[in-house]
Amino acid sequence: MNKICLKSLTENDMKEFMKEIGEKPFRANQIFSWIYKEIESIDDMRNISKDLRKKLSEKSKLGKLEIYKKFESKIDGTIKYLFALEDGNIIESVMMKYEHGVSVCISTQVGCRMGCNFCASTIDGLERNLQSWEILDQVLQIQKDIKTRVSNIVLMGSGEPFDNFENVKKFLEIVNEKNGLNIGYRHITLSTCGIVPKIYELADMQIPINLAISLHAADENTRREIMPIAKSYTIDEIIKACKYYIKKTNRRITFEYSLIKGINDRKEDVNLLGKKLKGILCHVNLIPINKVEERSYEKPDKNYVYKFKENLKQAGINCTIRREMGSDIKGACGQLRRKHLNKGEK
Known part of the structure; x- marks a missing residue:
């Protein structure tokens, strides 16, 4: 049974x-x-x-994840967790401390099948979806470990949340329970590579969570080169869905843009990005790419990153550069799990 x-x-x-x-x-x-x-x-x-x-x-x-290993950054106190699932699989989560409270970045799948070329999570493909309780228990176990309440949740770890949307929807319902964790929807961010039908579905749910779109390119050819999902949904289709989401929820969209040297960081890229996003209630989060050993992509020079930011702001787009967290413990998505899988420590 x-x-x-x-x-x-x-x-x-x-x-x-x-x-x-x-x-x-x-x-x-x-x-x-x-x-x-x-x-x-x-x-x-x-x-x-x-x-x-x-x-x-x-x-x-009851259901319980076990902390398999954890690594604490000597730079900023970020903690990276490897959790062992009941079937022996390994997933990862990250705890980050800010002035406004504790944020956790959690996984929704074991691996990922989206195939984004710059992401370590996709290299071995998708193992399986996480159940709603396995998504939740990452938060519970981190709270227990650090003895501090988690105030913000980001569904931006391994996996595509919309590819496991039934379990993610259940998780959102559970984590918002008044007599449970009682974490408000406005303190939850869901990140997607752009599965358009699910953006509409989430919008129609009319829950005020934050939506982040992994855009990473302003022109179709470049996006198809680095993100296979672009072959299914165009940038214009994604932007149209985002406008619908904003109309339904009155929430600002975040567009994640990983800067890759010589690929999507050119003057024409910033100009096109500014045109595509003009007039949209949005914010662009620039992410200098993290080095993945299996890929040849490199991050641009720091001065080049700041120049890209200033050019985008001049185009009228609200823009920030993501603060790098846990760089000394391979804090980026999928890196630590990959390292341990390569050692056969599953």
Whole structure:
């Protein structure tokens, strides 16, 4: 019998589960609250009877990721986690401390099948989707480890969130629960390489999360060269969907733009980018590319990056350069997992 994972349930789901196993609905509130008190097992739920704990153990499981390894940056205190899943797979998450609170960047898949040429996560393809509770438990285990509340979540680790959208939607519902983590939608960012139908679907949900688009090029040929998804959806189609999202949610879009030396950092690139994004409620996040050992891409000179930024601002586009976090611990997406998989440490 497949046991239901308690961490995959909303509070209302928990009430339905209690009915199914012949228990009173009020038990759901007790059990639900225990999940967010960093317990290790169902037996730690001390205010429910031994018989109910036994019944729960027979029909359900708590679900738990194990911290396989963690690495703390000596530069900025960023912590990179490798989590071991129950099936032996490895995923990674990142904890970053800012003045405004703790942010975590979490994974939605084991690997990724989108194939972006500059990203280490895609090199071995997609292993499998993460279940909603496995996405959630990255946050719970990090909170427990650092003994500090997580205030911001970024779905920008390994995987394409829209490629696992049913589990991601469930995660968003669970993480927003008032009696659970109670993290507001405005403190959650979902990053996508641009799966257009899902942008419309998310917009129609009308939940005010932040949407980040991995654009990385302003012309179609360059984008197709570095991002296979561009063969399915054009830049204009993505921008049209983004405008719909803004109209539905009144939320500003972030366009992620990884600067690759000699590929997408030219004067004509910044000019075209400015034209494409003119008049859109948006912000461009410039990311000097992280070196991936299996790829030949290089980041531009720092002065060149600042020049690109200034040219974009002159075109009327709000723009910042992403602060590099955890560079001494291979903090970029997919790098640390790749390193350990190459050593056979799965």
